[in-house]
Amino acid sequence: MSPNKVKSEMSDPVLVIGAGVAGLTVAVELADSGVETVLVDRETSVGGNALNLYKAFPTDDCFYCFESNRSRPGIRKCFYRSALLDQPNIDLRVDTEIEELNGEPGSFEIRLKQGPQYVDPKKCTMCGACTELSDAFSLLSPQCQPQSVIFNPEKEDEGSSKAEEECPTGAIDLNAESTETTLTVSDIVIATGYQEMKPNQIDEYGYGQYSNVITQLELAKTLDPNGPSHGALVRPSDGAQVRRLLMVQCVGSRDENYHPFCSKICCVFALKHANIIRRERNGTDVSVVYMDIRTYDRHERYYREAREAGVEFTRGRVSEVTPLEDGTLDITLYDSLLDKYFKTNVDLLVLSSALEPSTGMTKMIEELGLESASGYVSPANLLDTEVVAGDHVYACGGAIGPAEVPESVTQARAVASKILQERM
Amino acid sequence: MAKTEEKTVPPVTLVDPIELSELDRDFREEIHSMPNGEELGACFACSTCTAACPIANSWDYKPHQLVRMILLGMRKEVLASDEIWLCLTCFECQERCPQNVRVTDILFDCKNLAAEEGRIPPNVAELGKELVEQGQLYVITADWEREDLGLEPSLPGLQTEEVRNMLKKSRTGRMLGEDD
Numbered sequence: 258m259s260p261n262k263v264k265s266e267m268s269d270p271v272l273v274i275g276a277g278v279a280g281l282t283v284a285v286e287l288a289d290s291g292v293e294t295v296l297v298d299r300e301t302s303v304g305g306n307a308l309n310l311y312k313a314f315p316t317d318d319c320f321y322c323f324e325s326n327r328s329r330p331g332i333r334k335c336f337y338r339s340a341l342l343d344q345p346n347i348d349l350r351v352d353t354e355i356e357e358l359n360g361e362p363g364s365f366e367i368r369l370k371q372g373p374q375y376v377d378p379k380k381c382t383m384c385g386a387c388t389e390l391s392d393a394f395s396l397l398s399p400q401c402q403p404q405s406v407i408f409n410p411e412k413e414d415e416g417s418s419k420a421e422e423e424c425p426t427g428a429i430d431l432n433a434e435s436t437e438t439t440l441t442v443s444d445i446v447i448a449t450g451y452q453e454m455k456p457n458q459i460d461e462y463g464y465g466q467y468s469n470v471i472t473q474l475e476l477a478k479t480l481d482p483n484g485p486s487h488g489a490l491v492r493p494s495d496g497a498q499v500r501r502l503l504m505v506q507c508v509g510s511r512d513e514n515y516h517p518f519c520s521k522i523c524c525v526f527a528l529k530h531a532n533i534i535r536r537e538r539n540g541t542d543v544s545v546v547y548m549d550i551r552t553y554d555r556h557e558r559y560y561r562e563a564r565e566a567g568v569e570f571t572r573g574r575v576s577e578v579t580p581l582e583d584g585t586l587d588i589t590l591y592d593s594l595l596d597k598y599f600k601t602n603v604d605l606l607v608l609s610s611a612l613e614p615s616t617g618m619t620k621m622i623e624e625l626g627l628e629s630a631s632g633y634v635s636p637a638n639l640l641d642t643e644v645v646a647g648d649h650v651y652a653c654g655g656a657i658g659p660a661e662v663p664e665s666v667t668q669a670r671a672v673a674s675k676i677l678q679e680r681m
Numbered sequence: 682m683a684k685t686e687e688k689t690v691p692p693v694t695l696v697d698p699i700e701l702s703e704l705d706r707d708f709r710e711e712i713h714s715m716p717n718g719e720e721l722g723a724c725f726a727c728s729t730c731t732a733a734c735p736i737a738n739s740w741d742y743k744p745h746q747l748v749r750m751i752l753l754g755m756r757k758e759v760l761a762s763d764e765i766w767l768c769l770t771c772f773e774c775q776e777r778c779p780q781n782v783r784v785t786d787i788l789f790d791c792k793n794l795a796a797e798e799g800r801i802p803p804n805v806a807e808l809g810k811e812l813v814e815q816g817q818l819y820v821i822t823a824d825w826e827r828e829d830l831g832l833e834p835s836l837p838g839l840q841t842e843e844v845r846n847m848l849k850k851s852r853t854g855r856m857l858g859e860d861d
Contacts, residue, residue, distance in 0.1 A: 461733070461777065507727070507779070511725075511779055512779035512780075513723075513779060513780055513781045514779065514781070548725070548727035548728070548729075549725075549727075572728075573728050573731075573732060574727060574728050574729045574731075574732035574733075575732060576732040576733060590732065591728055591731050591732035591737075593726070593727075593728035593731065593743075593745065596743065596746075598738055
């Protein structure tokens with residue numbers, strides 16, 4: 258069937274909620290097949306969790322570039338730019354939230370609210386004139402999409418209006434306001450992904466109290482060459498080089514008081530980070546405290562490589578974290594294999610915190626009349642396929658539960674093929 | 682050539698294994714059937730309780746090992762252990778347990794079971810006896826400090842009669858009180 262014919266038979270677009278790995282994949286696959294797609298994300302740039310990662314397992318490629326799809330071959334070709342810029346069937350709306358969901362399956366009424374678009378991404382050339390004049394303008398990431406600077410009204414200063422006047426392409430409008438649009442869509446794809454739990458409530462680790470206690474995704478940001486420290490492994494408290502680092506697994510995961518499920522990918526990305534630190538950041542000691550290491554499937558190699566790279570493993574739990582005046586942390590831990598208590602001093606404590614559904618998921622599940630599985634979207638029929646959540650409602654990637662990139666992409670393609678089959 | 686004599690001694694064993702069939706397999710069910718034992722079977726031996734325990738460093742059996750022992754049916758060893766009595770009942774283990782196993786409460790149950798078998802450490806027994814006979818744990822003695830502070834020699838209006846009567850009829854009274 259030719260793409261043109263599919264297009265002629267369709268009246269309503271498909272709404273894809275969330276522009277992370279899964280959402281982008283669905284949008285691009287559908288758009289390439291001639292289906293008009295509205296892709297919304299509440300953030301100012303697409304990419305989701307991927308935007309803050311340095312390398313992605315299982316390929317260890319830079320996360321901004323991975324093999325996209327059949328019509329866009331080439332492993333190092335940037336998915337975001339190539340697809341989102343040259344595919345007219347994608348209507349990308351960042352900084353946008355869903356205000357209301359009404360209507361019937363096959364014809365949903367959606368009201369979208371888009372925040373003020375101070376900078377027009379179609380005009381912005383990222384020349385840097387405004388960022389030099391005012392701190393309110395910044396570039397989120399060199400790989401951001403839309404390719405445009407962003408304006409933070411809370412940081413507005415005298416230079417802001419000057420920048421507005423002097424912008425060579427006239428892309429800046431400081432008086433921009435929020436806009437609301439209503440549209441009818443035939444199908445909804447939930448690709449809202451996961452977020453990392455902030456383990457403030459788990460007293461013994463002192464997260465939120467001591468600045469040198471961070472989570473794995475915060476560590477990923479630190480290791481990212483595009484991040485605030487340009488990839489140097491430094492302490493948040495004073496920017497000093499990290500010499501010793503301790504990771505703790507299962508923080509809030511497999512814990513009836515927080516999230517009863519295993520977050521599935523934290524062991525793998527914790528070890529990925531441990532390997533990056535051991536191999537690319539010389540002189541840093543890494544220890545991992547775990548209760549079970551679950552590098553499922555083909556990811557066992559990360560565990561083996563970590564042992565080879567000299568990462569220390571302790572089966573046990575942390576007893577106590579005591580901050581010292583020099584910014585280091587004294588950590589008492591119990592080793593359940595040796596039946597001994599150990600004390601160590603580290604610069605950085607990294608918590609592999611549970612991965613939970615994105616904020617607003619419960620409300621969305623309720624409004625669409627779906628089933629919840631520990632807060633994530635549950636498949637309508639487990640025996641059939643995991644990506645169909647309800648009538649004309651699909652879910653993929655982190656919206657179904659913690660997922661790695663290949664799984665998210667596979668599920669996203671399954672959603673695209675399901676929607677295309679419906680329309681034949 | 683001297684003839685080598687055949688050895689008649691039993692072979693040396695390197696390990697001294699515990700014979701599972703000799704353990705009390707009902708012990709697990711016994712604890713499990715108590716209100717506090719509901720989540721006992723959920724323990725996955727992560728040792729969070731032992732990491733949380735402020736005094737387990739000096740214990741022969743760590744908290745998570747005691748739970749394992751209960752699950753295996755090592756009734757004798759658990760009920761005869763000093764650890765169940767050394768527990769400070771600070772509830773830190775129970776608070777942190779990721780599977781909601783009520784570790785501290787289960788140790789309370791073990792203390793009760795041990796007591797019923799007459800296994801009560803002398804210091805605890807002494808305290809219990811004091812409570813049953815005096816109706817209070819700390820008997821105030823008339824001393825110069827109270828006098829200096831202008832206090833009466835004994836606590837005014839303190840009635841221990843009812844407490845004594847109640848305790849006499851309780852299990853504590855039966856086990857520790859003087860035989861009438």
